[in-house]
Structures are given as C-alpha cells and as structure tokens.
Amino acid sequence: MKAFWVLCVLGVCVVGCQARIDKSPVLARINNYEITQEEFDRQFKEFNFGREDTIEGRREFLQNLIRQKLILQSAQVDGVDTMPVFLKVIERFWEEALTRLAIDTKTRQFDGSITVSEKEIEEAYRKTRAGGSERPSQQELDKVKSELVRIKENQMLKNWYADLYGKAKIEVDEELLKRSQ
Numbered sequence: 001m002k003a004f005w006v007l008c009v010l011g012v013c014v015v016g017c018q019a020r021i022d023k024s025p026v027l028a029r030i031n032n033y034e035i036t037q038e039e040f041d042r043q044f045k046e047f048n049f050g051r052e053d054t055i056e057g058r059r060e061f062l063q064n065l066i067r068q069k070l071i072l073q074s075a076q077v078d079g080v081d082t083m084p085v086f087l088k089v090i091e092r093f094w095e096e097a098l099t100r101l102a103i104d105t106k107t108r109q110f111d112g113s114i115t116v117s118e119k120e121i122e123e124a125y126r127k128t129r130a131g132g133s134e135r136p137s138q139q140e141l142d143k144v145k146s147e148l149v150r151i152k153e154n155q156m157l158k159n160w161y162a163d164l165y166g167k168a169k170i171e172v173d174e175e176l177l178k179r180s181q
Helices: 002-017 037-047 055-077 084-111 118-128 138-167 174-179
Strands: 026-030 033-036
Touching: 026 037, 026 055, 033 037, 033 055, 037 055, 084 138, 118 138
Parallel strands: none
Antiparallel strands: 026 033
C-alpha cells in the first residue's frame, strides 16, 4: 500500500514539475518549473480570495505562487515528499476527499428520484404547527418540503450504506479490538 502512495505522490510531483506541454506563454520560471499565463489565470480565478483583479493583486498572487513553488521544490530536494508522514497525510486526504465525492455523487443521483407529495407536506406541516387553522404560506410549505426531501435523502444514504455493508465481506477481530483500549 505504501509503495502505491509513493508512486502516486511521485507521479504528481513529476507531472507538477515537468516542463510545460501547452502552448500558453510562460509568465514566470522558477528553476525548472514554468507558470504559464493560462495556469496563472486559472489559479487566480479559483483562489484569489477577494483580491481585486488589479496589477497589484495579480503581482501579489504571482509572488505567492512563486513562494509555493520554491517551497515545493525545496521539499522535493530534501526528500520530504517521500517521508512516511507525508504519504500518510496524502493517504488520509485522498480517502476523505474520495469519500466526500462518492457521497456527493450518490446524493446527486438520489435528487432526481426523491418525490414529496402535497399530502406528505401538509401532514408534516400539521404535525409541527402549534395549533391554529390558518392556511400556511408557500414559504412555510417550501421549508417543510425541503426538510422532507432532506429526511428522504438521508434515508436513501442509510439504505445505500446498508447495501454496501450487506455486499461486503467484513471480518473484525473482537479480541484484538477489546485489547486496543
């Protein structure tokens, strides 16, 4: 497993530090790494965090990119990118990101199949309101509907988890678990 992560990290590092392949003009060179205009523009749009799109803002952002590349290059020279602690951090990040994306993807798949009837909305509204006979506003009904959709979505996720568990072969050493306290 560790060898897999080493290869993944090295692949990312090699791809990240290789010479440019695209035809975009080079905005800056940091040792053997080139930041193209296209790469800079994309990153500036994604990560400018409220900076104004001025020459000063772009210059500051570029200096931050250059600093980051220098630190990354230094870390690679020092072998930090192959240290077990780094690989473990990458592994945890990868697992968390993939888990989140898998759940988000599954949730989007559910979105089209979740329906809430007017009757369900009215019943849920009646259960939650504190008396009175006035007709609820559309805003109140929309809020109840959103909550019902969320509840159904959570139930679908629970069913999906149960299905995953049901299809998996899971073995737990209970004695070892008890001793790990």
